[in-house]
Amino acid sequence: MEASKEWYVLHTYSGYENKVKENILMRIASMDMENYIFNVVVPEEEVTEINDGEKKSKVQKTFPGYVLVEMIMSDESWFIVRNTPGVTGFVGSHGAGSKPAPLLPEEIATIMGQAPAKKVHLDISVGDHVEIVDGAFSGMTGEIEEVNEEIQKLKVVLEMFGRETVAELDFAQVNKLDY
Helix, strand or coil, rough: CCEEEEEEEEECCCCCCHHHHHHHHHHHHHHCCCCCCCEECCEEEEEEECCEEEEEEEEEEEECCCCEEEEEEEHHHHHHCCCCCCCCCCCCCCCCCCCCCCCCCHHHHHHHHCCCEEEECCCCCCEEEEECCCCCCCCCCCEEEEECCCCCCEEEEEECCCCCEEEEEEEHHHHCCCC
């Protein structure tokens, strides 16, 4: 039976993920492992932070301290990857010298399917006042009634036509007002 290529997770020293990726890519070329080790990925996402009404985008690691490797598991490929500087081990291997378990197809699909998801970190809480900068209520101000960090949504109480109205907005649609 021909071994198939599968994805494995490496544990690395935190902050060394990109260096580990470079080291593995160099070892693939120098040790002629192109037919055994195929992809090396440091999962990242783009995050937008809003401070003092100023948006800043940055890329951050989705899983700090981990690198993904697509490879055919053999004694040689395992040894080369395992002994790359900065690699502390494979995730899912039990005991020295034992081979790790690969990621399930649905696990890698979830990780890789996370095309750079834009998350916004907004320093706000219930009771804060915000200015709406995008959408149908642009230019209006209101008070935050509810914050849902998980889905990046806010409920904001606005005054329209002399009555209070609640609008559900995305984090990216508002700027915090400092009163």
